Amino acid sequence: MSEQERLVIVANRTPAVKSAGGLASGLLDALKAKPSLWFGWSGELRDDDANCVQLFSLGRLIVASIPLTTEAHNRYYNGFANGVLWPAFHHRLDLMSFSEDDYAGYQEVNQHMAAQLRPLLKPDDLVWVHDYHLLLFAQMCRAQGISQRLGFFLHIPFPVPSVAQAIPRIDELLDAMCDYDLLGFQTEDDRQAFVNTCRARRPGKPVPLTGVYPIGVDPHALQREAQVKPLVRLWPEDSHLQGILSVDRLDYTKGLPERFKAYALLLEAHPELHGEVQLVQIAPTSRTDVPAYIELRHELTALTGEILGAYGKLDWQPLVYVEHQYDRAVLMPLYRQARVGLVTPLRDGMNLVAKEFVAAQNPADPGVLVLSRFAGAASQLDGALLVNPHDPGEMAEAMRQALLMPLEERRARYARMWDVLCESDIEGWRTRYLTDLRAVQVANVEVEPGLASQPRTV
Ligand code: GDG
Secondary structure (H helix, E strand, O other), rough: OOOOOOOOOOEEEOOOOOOOOOHHHHHHHHOOOOOOOEEEEEEEEEOOOOOOOOEEEEEEEEEEEEEEEEEHHHHHHHHHHHHHHHHHHHHOOHOOOOOOOHHHHHHHHHHHHHHHHHHHHOOOOEEEOOHHHHHHHHHHHHOOOOOOEEEEEOOOOOOOOHOOOOOOOOHHHHHOOOOOOOOEEOOOOHHHHHHHHHHOOOOOOOOOOOEEOOOOOHHHHHHHHHHOOOOOOOOOOOOOOEEEEEEEOOOOOOOOHHHHHHHHHHHHHHHHOOOOOOEEEOOOOOOOHHHHHHHHHHHHHHHHHHHHEEEEEOEEOOEEOOOOOOOHHHHHHHHHHHHHHEEEEOOOOOOHHHHHHHHHHHOOOOOEEEEEEOOHHHOOOOOOOOEEEHHHHHHHHHHHHHHHOHHHHHHHHHHHHHHHHOOOHHHHHHHHHHHHHHHHHHHHOOOOOOOOOOOOOO
């Protein structure tokens, strides 16, 4: 690592924008106290003078942000990134909606961001680009003569080849992704899906270095945050009511309607649980102007009404559904009060909520994690009860098993998962990735043997 080296993070959003998303919370924790630059969209929509870069410092991190015009943002962010890439990468081709204009907007914003970053770069910078908004960014940088190492991390899953080939412009996207020097994925399945898609669509052409870097949390910090006196006490220790807690950005990939239906099935099949259990769903809204999200909200409020109408009593509310975004100071102690953490996305890159729930538990009396097989976290958290989120009966049974699980088994499962969280924490994620990216820089193409996470050339 050279003396002058500076880490440059490039992401759709800069941390100045308040966001419930996992990228901001994950990376900000990891960036503490390092000389670094974070470049991205400020969150501001301005139709005049859209070329100015605003700079400010957060400790040793310099934040450089740019505004976007309303039209560019709409085509790039709502249109191609969230109207095509997000649904398709989560295997929801039915929700994909492509237009040439949106793709052109996506190209323009990737190019614009590369042009705005160029004058801010120093020769020894290590540039780490994040997520599906910026698949074309390396190609745009290279076209503008930027020669620094460019790494990329995909926070969401990569689709299998049969799904990927249905994405309009997939070959252009793959070519551009291959301009990165190191491509990081959350799981081996995602890495394999990318490599197999490249092999199928670009026969004979080289694939860049790829590696698996499951994003983590800071389990010790979360454990401390969870121990403070709760600001909200939903399930006091002296109450018989057992809490099931779900926390998700309101998104169709998170499997909320399926979860509510499974919970309704649990209540229908087990009257003995009436008055004894309560599901709390915290679901801060995001992307509120995308049609699929508007429909999802309607479906969830209808299901909430059905469950409350069918099972609620004056002295027992079986389901609490809130779209309010709570501070971490409220959330972490709440995770600790819950007997069950219910995390059942239909498909998810990693899912940090699953890891946060485990990190927040009381080791002497831990809650149980019920986790979807289709979350990246399932490849690591073997102490969870793994479920198929498409099978309401299986989910209801897992909830029942979790509510009844003896203390000894809860402790054993928790201990296994705590070890995983410590072995694979956020700091390890950042340093493993950057060590590998740096090695690419030194060796230029091949990576020295003996690297922490051993990325592969194929
Ligand atoms: C993407 C990938 C991947 C949620 N509600 C509140 C709140 N949150 C925080 C959670 C957690 C984060 O938001 C959500 O992270 P996830 O990982 O669950 O999901 P995505 O937003 O979809 O993130 C995902 C992640 O990137 C990281 O790589 O794991 O697969 O889709 O940290 O705690 N935070 C606060 N109040 C809330 O009400 N403060």
